[in-house]
Amino acid sequence: MHIWGGGGVYVGDDSMIAAHTTITSVTHELRNGGLYRKTRLKKPVVIGKNVWIGSGAIILPGVTVGDNAVVGAGAVVTRNVDSNTVVAGVPSKVIRTISADVIT
Numbered sequence: 783m784h785i786w787g788g789g790g791v792y793v794g795d796d797s798m799i800a801a802h803t804t805i806t807s808v809t810h811e812l813r814n815g816g817l818y819r820k821t822r823l824k825k826p827v828v829i830g831k832n833v834w835i836g837s838g839a840i841i842l843p844g845v846t847v848g849d850n851a852v853v854g855a856g857a858v859v860t861r862n863v864d865s866n867t868v869v870a871g872v873p874s875k876v877i878r879t880i881s882a883d884v885i886t
């Protein structure tokens with residue numbers, strides 16, 4: 783996997799991240815006439831506890847993934863992911879929720 787950690791990437795206990803995942807915490811200004819190469823915006827990524835990120839997911843800057851969430855293989859995660867939800871797709875959307883009784 784590849785982590786651009788310059789903006790801060792935090793991973794909670796018991797989480798697992800599959801191969802070929804990319805987590806980005808740095809981006810470039812694209813408003814206000816910003817020059818990409820001369821701007822560097824830090825936006826931390828926070829992965830909660832007991833999260834499962836499938837192969838080849840891309841987590842974009844500033845995203846928080848809640849506890850017990852699952853990110854499907856190949857998902858591009860552009861927005862925060864609520865705890866106990868499964869997201870998939872491009873851009874990722876909720877495909878199901880996880881009931882508390884399956885989380886031990």
Ligand SMILES: CC(C)(COP(=O)(O)OP(=O)(O)OC[C@H]1O[C@@H](n2cnc3c(N)ncnc32)[C@H](O)[C@@H]1OP(=O)(O)O)[C@@H](O)C(=O)NCCC(=O)NCCS
Pocket residue numbers: 800801835836837838852853854855856857868869870871877878
């Ligand atoms: C996200 C995931 C956990 C969902 O599993 P699930 O709940 O059993 O999902 P289902 O197979 O029942 O699929 C439910 C729907 O979501 C879709 N879907 C499932 N995974 C998807 C994915 N990664 N991207 C896009 N859509 C996906 C299915 O096509 C299905 O759509 P439909 O209802 O229109 O047919 C699983 O598909 C996945 O991506 N696992 C990651 C595996 C991996 O990366 N392993 C590496 C080692 S850890």
